[in-house]
Amino acid sequence: MLTDEHYQNATQTWLKTVIIELALCPFAKRELDRGSIRFAVVRDTEVESCLLNLIDECGRLDADPDIETTLLIYAGAFARFDDYLDYLGLAEALLAEQGYEGVYQLASFHPDYCFEGAPQDDPANYTNRSPYPMLHLLRESSLEQALAHYPHPENIPEANIKLTRQLGLTKMQALLQACYRTGKS
Numbered sequence: 544m545l546t547d548e549h550y551q552n553a554t555q556t557w558l559k560t561v562i563i564e565l566a567l568c569p570f571a572k573r574e575l576d577r578g579s580i581r582f583a584v585v586r587d588t589e590v591e592s593c594l595l596n597l598i599d600e601c602g603r604l605d606a607d608p609d610i611e612t613t614l615l616i617y618a619g620a621f622a623r624f625d626d627y628l629d630y631l632g633l634a635e636a637l638l639a640e641q642g643y644e645g646v647y648q649l650a651s652f653h654p655d656y657c658f659e660g661a662p663q664d665d666p667a668n669y670t671n672r673s674p675y676p677m678l679h680l681l682r683e684s685s686l687e688q689a690l691a692h693y694p695h696p697e698n699i700p701e702a703n704i705k706l707t708r709q710l711g712l713t714k715m716q717a718l719l720q721a722c723y724r725t726g727k728s
Contacts (some may be wrong), residue, residue: 547584550616553674554582556725558614561718565710567670567703570689579611588620590630594637600680601643613680621676624655634678648686650679654719667704669715674722 558580563572574580583600587593600613621627631651638644652673657663690696707715 550584550618551582552725553722554616557674557722574611581610581613583613584616584618586618593620597634598641601647615678617676624653627653627676648681648683652677664712666707666712666715669707670703672719
């Protein structure tokens with residue numbers, strides 16, 4: 544059984560070598576440097592337990608302004624991408640139901656992420672591929688503030704797609720694979 548440290552290390556490596564070094568998210572480096580990203584490993588495998596964990600994490604963010612954002616890393620759940628998408632839909636609905644719509648936003652990452660209509664081997668899918676299934680819980684107010692000070696934030700997704708396609712499938716696969724090796728504990 545892999546340790547929590549393994550999942551956290553692999554995710555931190557992914558964040559540094561894919562998300563930050565490739566500038567897929569221009570806001571991640573600042574938060575990593577500040578130590579304001581929480582890397583939470585979720586061992587639950589039942590959907591209901593994972594949803595409760597998500598709401599608990601919202602409560603943690605409510606109570607602790609020093610945590611800017613949380614990456615919920617699912618150690619044993621949602622290995623199948625379709626199951627993950629079903630969970631994502633439930634998670635988004637639960638946030639709205641619990642009064643967190645407009646407060647927190649979810650970004651989704653999965654090892655088999657595939658944009659609708661895209662082929663599995665499109666390097667652009669790697670903009671949302673991660674070592675393990677995860678939800679990124681973001682404070683909407685912070686996101687809005689960051690986007691307001693960034694020139695043309697609407698161009699970020701298209702620039703990421705262009706970059707990953709330029710780097711190619713082999714390079715993107717190698718970058719993600721390296722995260723697993725780094726995470727070994």
